Amino acid sequence: MGFEKFGRFGYVSQTKINTLLSYLEKGQIAATKCKKCRRTYFPPRADCLDCRHSTIEWVVLDGKSSLITFTQVFFAPPAFQPETPYLLGLAQLTNGLRVFAPISPAVDKEQLNPGVELNLKVAKGSRNNLYYWLE
Amino acid sequence: MAFEAYSSALDDADIESSEIDGSVVCSATHYDKQRSPAGVVAEYLGLNPQPTFNVEAACASSAVGLRTAWALISSKLHDVVAVVGVQKMTELSSEEIQELMGRAGDVMWESPFGTTMPAYYAMYATAHMAKYGTTEEQMALVTVKNRKYGMKNPNAMFQKPISAEEVLKSRPVSAPLKLFDCCPNADGAACLIIANAEKAGKLTDTPVWVAGLGLASSPMSLAGRKGPLTSFEVTKNAAKAAYNMARVGPNDVDVAEVHDSFSITEILNYEDLGFAKPGGGTRLLEKEETELGGKIPVNIDGGLISKGHPVGATGASQLFALTKQLRGEAGSTQVDGAKIGLAQNIGGIGMYAAVTILKA
Ligand SMILES: [Zn+2]
Numbered sequence: 137m138g139f140e141k142f143g144r145f146g147y148v149s150q151t152k153i154n155t156l157l158s159y160l161e162k163g164q165i166a167a168t169k170c171k172k173c174r175r176t177y178f179p180p181r182a183d184c185l186d187c188r189h190s191t192i193e194w195v196v197l198d199g200k201s202s203l204i205t206f207t208q209v210f211f212a213p214p215a216f217q218p219e220t221p222y223l224l225g226l227a228q229l230t231n232g233l234r235v236f237a238p239i240s241p242a243v244d245k246e247q248l249n250p251g252v253e254l255n256l257k258v259a260k261g262s263r264n265n266l267y268y269w270l271e
Numbered sequence: 272m273a274f275e276a277y278s279s280a281l282d283d284a285d286i287e288s289s290e291i292d293g294s295v296v297c298s299a300t301h302y303d304k305q306r307s308p309a310g311v312v313a314e315y316l317g318l319n320p321q322p323t324f325n326v327e328a329a330c331a332s333s334a335v336g337l338r339t340a341w342a343l344i345s346s347k348l349h350d351v352v353a354v355v356g357v358q359k360m361t362e363l364s365s366e367e368i369q370e371l372m373g374r375a376g377d378v379m380w381e382s383p384f385g386t387t388m389p390a391y392y393a394m395y396a397t398a399h400m401a402k403y404g405t406t407e408e409q410m411a412l413v414t415v416k417n418r419k420y421g422m423k424n425p426n427a428m429f430q431k432p433i434s435a436e437e438v439l440k441s442r443p444v445s446a447p448l449k450l451f452d453c454c455p456n457a458d459g460a461a462c463l464i465i466a467n468a469e470k471a472g473k474l475t476d477t478p479v480w481v482a483g484l485g486l487a488s489s490p491m492s493l494a495g496r497k498g499p500l501t502s503f504e505v506t507k508n509a510a511k512a513a514y515n516m517a518r519v520g521p522n523d524v525d526v527a528e529v530h531d532s533f534s535i536t537e538i539l540n541y542e543d544l545g546f547a548k549p550g551g552g553t554r555l556l557e558k559e560e561t562e563l564g565g566k567i568p569v570n571i572d573g574g575l576i577s578k579g580h581p582v583g584a585t586g587a588s589q590l591f592a593l594t595k596q597l598r599g600e601a602g603s604t605q606v607d608g609a610k611i612g613l614a615q616n617i618g619g620i621g622m623y624a625a626v627t628i629l630k631a
Pocket of ligand 1: 170171172173174184185186188189
């Protein structure tokens with residue numbers, strides 16, 4: 137199984153950053169860092185768009201983040217309909233990079249507002265799929 | 272469907288297919304059953320053996336089609352080009368449309384979490400509400416306004432008025448957006464005949480001139496975008512380019528067509544185009560300045576909310592409405608003495624935006 141294991145329902149199987157899955161299996165969320173110019177990328181990428189070098193290292197994120205915006209989805213694509221309604225959020229990590237992720241159903245929607253502090257944590261699906269969510 | 276739009280455009284320009292030396296067919300091809308639709312569209316319209324090809328920029332396809340035609344003509348490669356925007360969405364089941372809609376965003380990092388088109392725009396709405404105090408009641412006013420003008424447009428899909436209460440009571444789609452905050456999917460076609468100045472002078476006494484063309488891009492992923500997500504940088508960049516090229520500013524615009532894929536989008540567009548200051552879009556709306564008779568009438572053909580959104584045809588449909596206005600042929604919704612019109616067309620979830628300025 138390739139990268140389609142990522143997410144609630146993955147679409148892409150082959151990527152240059154499949155290593156993310158082995159971090160998720162260990163309960164960690166990692167970004168990539170360009171070995172030449174030290175720019176960090178999250179979501180991870182294998183090729184640096186600044187210096188165009190493709191040698192990377194992985195750095196583990198602390199997961200602390202601040203919510204920028206969110207929505208609650210009622211009308212969903214077919215693969216996601218059993219889970220409706222569900223929350224999706226965009227948050228800013230402490231390193232300034234941003235993450236688009238589901239928000240854990242354990243979070244009370246009424247408490248959500250731009251600026252709220254959340255943690256990005258590893259989440260496991262029922263089909264052995266792995267991802268991260270905000271909680 | 273493309274034939275109906277094309278044929279009425281030929282009648283209007285009093286021109287025949289033999290005088291058109293190329294066609295640009297605009298559709299979001301992922302919605303089409305026909306692969307490479309330019310082939311079959313050009314054949315049906317009688318535009319062989321002239322060059323034809325597809326232009327795709329999601330919901331902004333035919334605005335980019337106009338840009339392409341303008342470049343083909345400015346380069347003197349062609350004299351007269353037909354831009355045909357067309358989309359037949361009812362060939363797909365709603366399951367298929369929902370599946371496609373689920374892949375509207377970054378398919379590697381965002382679609383695997385169950386994103387939808389409305390979800391992305393809803394996230395802009397949440398951010399705008401938090402920063403500026405915008406309310407769902409104010410967003411509903413966009414639908415109320417556009418439906419009111421849709422009644423006067425025989426080509427619109429919705430011909431009935433709607434109350435703010437009905438909008439607010441409609442079922443949630445992606446909070447805070449509800450069903451009637453969203454434009455409906457539709458089948459549709461629109462056609463533009465673009466000619467160089469010499470040819471245009473021979474074809475018509477009332478040519479409409481392309482004065483400004485702005486096109487910009489933004490990261491596809493929401494995570495790749497900067498700022499608080501209370502505005503579309505992509506619109507601001509496209510607007511700047513179009514205003515510069517046309518040498519006009521937002522205060523010079525007499526009538527506008529903006530991309531009201533969702534009620535919140537129209538409010539953001541007022542601000543991003545400079546019709547209102549950041550956060551001032553709702554006030555412009557409430558003061559009825561975007562109504563017929565206001566400072567800057569917007570979407571008085573009913574907008575996407577009334578007309579429906581046949582993805583590939585929408586940009587050309589906006590330009591059709593402006594052309595009618597600038598020629599003084601808009602009937603009961605005519606803006607008196609309209610000389611400068613602006614159309615703004617967002618592609619997909621905001622990765623493309625086109626701003627076009629037309630002059631009478
Ligand atoms: Zn680098």
